[in-house]
Amino acid sequence: MMKAFQSKDRMAAFYALVIAIVLLIASFYGTDAEVYLFPRITATFITVLALILAYDAFKQGGFSEQREIVLVDWKTLLPGLAVGIIYVLLLERVGFYTCSFFAFFAICMIYGKRSLFDPRAFVLKLLVTTVTLIVLYVLFWKLLNVRTPTGILF
Amino acid sequence: MDFLNYFGNVFTFYHMALLIGGTFAGLVLGALPGLSPTMAVALMIPFTFHMEPAAGLILLGAMYTATVAGGAISAILVNVPGAPANIATAMDGHQLANQGRAAEALYYCFTSSFVGGVLGIFVLIFFTPPLADLALKFGPTELFWIAILGITIIGTIGSKSVIKGLLSGLFGIALSTIGANPMLGEDRFVYSEHLESGIHIVAALIGLFAVPQILTLIEQAREDKSTSVYALGESKLVRAVLYNLGRIKALTIGSLVGIIVGVIPGAGGQIAGLVAYDQARKLSRKPENFGKGEPDGVIAAESANNAMVGPSLVPLLTLSIPGSPTAAVLLGGLLIHGLFPGPDLFTIHAEVTWTFIDSLLVAQVFMLIIGLILSRHSGWIMKIPGHYMAATIFILAAFGTYSIQSSYSDVLVMATLGVFMYFAAKLGFSPAPVVLGIILGPIAEDNFLQGKLIGESGDGVFSYFTSGVLNTSLIVMCIVSIGYSVYSESKARKMRDRVA
Numbered sequence: 262m263m264k265a266f267q268s269k270d271r272m273a274a275f276y277a278l279v280i281a282i283v284l285l286i287a288s289f290y291g292t293d294a295e296v297y298l299f300p301r302i303t304a305t306f307i308t309v310l311a312l313i314l315a316y317d318a319f320k321q322g323g324f325s326e327q328r329e330i331v332l333v334d335w336k337t338l339l340p341g342l343a344v345g346i347i348y349v350l351l352l353e354r355v356g357f358y359t360c361s362f363f364a365f366f367a368i369c370m371i372y373g374k375r376s377l378f379d380p381r382a383f384v385l386k387l388l389v390t391t392v393t394l395i396v397l398y399v400l401f402w403k404l405l406n407v408r409t410p411t412g413i414l415f
Numbered sequence: 416m417d418f419l420n421y422f423g424n425v426f427t428f429y430h431m432a433l434l435i436g437g438t439f440a441g442l443v444l445g446a447l448p449g450l451s452p453t454m455a456v457a458l459m460i461p462f463t464f465h466m467e468p469a470a471g472l473i474l475l476g477a478m479y480t481a482t483v484a485g486g487a488i489s490a491i492l493v494n495v496p497g498a499p500a501n502i503a504t505a506m507d508g509h510q511l512a513n514q515g516r517a518a519e520a521l522y523y524c525f526t527s528s529f530v531g532g533v534l535g536i537f538v539l540i541f542f543t544p545p546l547a548d549l550a551l552k553f554g555p556t557e558l559f560w561i562a563i564l565g566i567t568i569i570g571t572i573g574s575k576s577v578i579k580g581l582l583s584g585l586f587g588i589a590l591s592t593i594g595a596n597p598m599l600g601e602d603r604f605v606y607s608e609h610l611e612s613g614i615h616i617v618a619a620l621i622g623l624f625a626v627p628q629i630l631t632l633i634e635q636a637r638e639d640k641s642t643s644v645y646a647l648g649e650s651k652l653v654r655a656v657l658y659n660l661g662r663i664k665a666l667t668i669g670s671l672v673g674i675i676v677g678v679i680p681g682a683g684g685q686i687a688g689l690v691a692y693d694q695a696r697k698l699s700r701k702p703e704n705f706g707k708g709e710p711d712g713v714i715a716a717e718s719a720n721n722a723m724v725g726p727s728l729v730p731l732l733t734l735s736i737p738g739s740p741t742a743a744v745l746l747g748g749l750l751i752h753g754l755f756p757g758p759d760l761f762t763i764h765a766e767v768t769w770t771f772i773d774s775l776l777v778a779q780v781f782m783l784i785i786g787l788i789l790s791r792h793s794g795w796i797m798k799i800p801g802h803y804m805a806a807t808i809f810i811l812a813a814f815g816t817y818s819i820q821s822s823y824s825d826v827l828v829m830a831t832l833g834v835f836m837y838f839a840a841k842l843g844f845s846p847a848p849v850v851l852g853i854i855l856g857p858i859a860e861d862n863f864l865q866g867k868l869i870g871e872s873g874d875g876v877f878s879y880f881t882s883g884v885l886n887t888s889l890i891v892m893c894i895v896s897i898g899y900s901v902y903s904e905s906k907a908r909k910m911r912d913r914v915a
Contacts, residue, residue, distance in 0.1 A: 292603075341630065
């Protein structure tokens, strides 16, 4: 089964079909025809195109391209994604500036080329983070007058 | 000569500061390998939200012009085009750098970008108003088909796969239907309180363009890219500029190709640069020199990709069909200031529109001056580490999105859409049609529902949507756009199969 998806186009077709089915159900099932008329038409066209994509992807080349395809380097990506998710979840509760400071610093520490324990790199990244956040504070809070949620810290 | 009436508006201290700041930022962002001009403009939109419409558009326009030209810096110095529009520039530009003539190549870039850019803006000035008048003849059905045509064109011509491009556009339309029905006001697909007001254009723009870029940057951050930045070498500025201006044939080919490609909706700078390079090589007396450091290759490619900028705004400002992905983002910038493409831009909002267009002309001058100065000191731009760029874009994306409506929901929507787009892009889908779907979806739906009501009270809905010269022409254009792209794709596939 998994071998069938070892092609980018087949994976694309599979996910497009999943989205098409979800959209079809969401727009047709238990909804008002008048209110959902346009989403229904859109969902139908998406389904037709997803079926064409699936037909095309599974038709061409048969199972000849059964090589391992690596679309995402999860090991590298996951720490960054985790920082992003934690940032978005805590943003309102902890405060925009505190969260941004830690997120910026975390990304620099995790993805910087030099060792995590290099004291010079640590100080440099801390400095860059602090300066960036001060610039953002002046720009948004003072110049653009955008009041971001302060949360429990700031 | 309406454009002359508002020329003075550009020369205020505030507008000039924005032009200089936007041009400098655009050149630096454009020069950073991996950061696309489209993302740079998308990220800047929230800042313009708090400005006067004219000021906001001046900043976006300057960024658009400068990012395209700035991409040449990395193309020449490290052989990594800063933007797709600079792919052709790298072919001879990097060879010149190899020969120790990097500064000379950069001088050619900015001089020819200036010439092409100015010619392109004149096309924008003289061709936009008559085309905008055409839009006066449009009723609900024509506007519906225009919206569909815009999505179709950018989904087919601007995408590598026709089906994936069209699917991307339709996903965008589906996303735009979240929230209230435009006629009946009833909510749809509001499964969470965060979706109550639908998807804001800016949240979508930043999510779809900036977040995938952040994830790509962090994905590549640990790769050992020991790119060597070439020394700029010694070159006389005046001599290089005069030599460049004397290359009339290369400049003419580049500018003409850029203008033609720019007016074609969805085509973009990449096609302009490559076609101009190819034509310059074919028409050259020494075609064998191309690819070995021929200045005409750089001149044709750069004049073309900047000549494309102005004309790419012609279909955008008149019919809301963007000529390039960055122009699609600019459409979002227009809409958040309450400016809708069409004749109103040149009547009700004439002052804002002409000030914006005039500022593009002045932006070319700043691009030339700042670009030439930056040419001497551009090596440092290449050395900015990817993780600093990723972290900065990340924070700017969150702050920018929040600042539009002071809404936490927008940040959530932006992040979700962005992560979704990152994975979708890995599978060959592109963000530009999705964005256009989100922007043009409501226009399509609103006019579809209006047309349906009128059609039901007359000869029938189908007949109402398909009758009349304009409707028929627009439907034919949709079919031709899809048909041509399917034909090109199958031809390219056959070629690939033959080679394999």
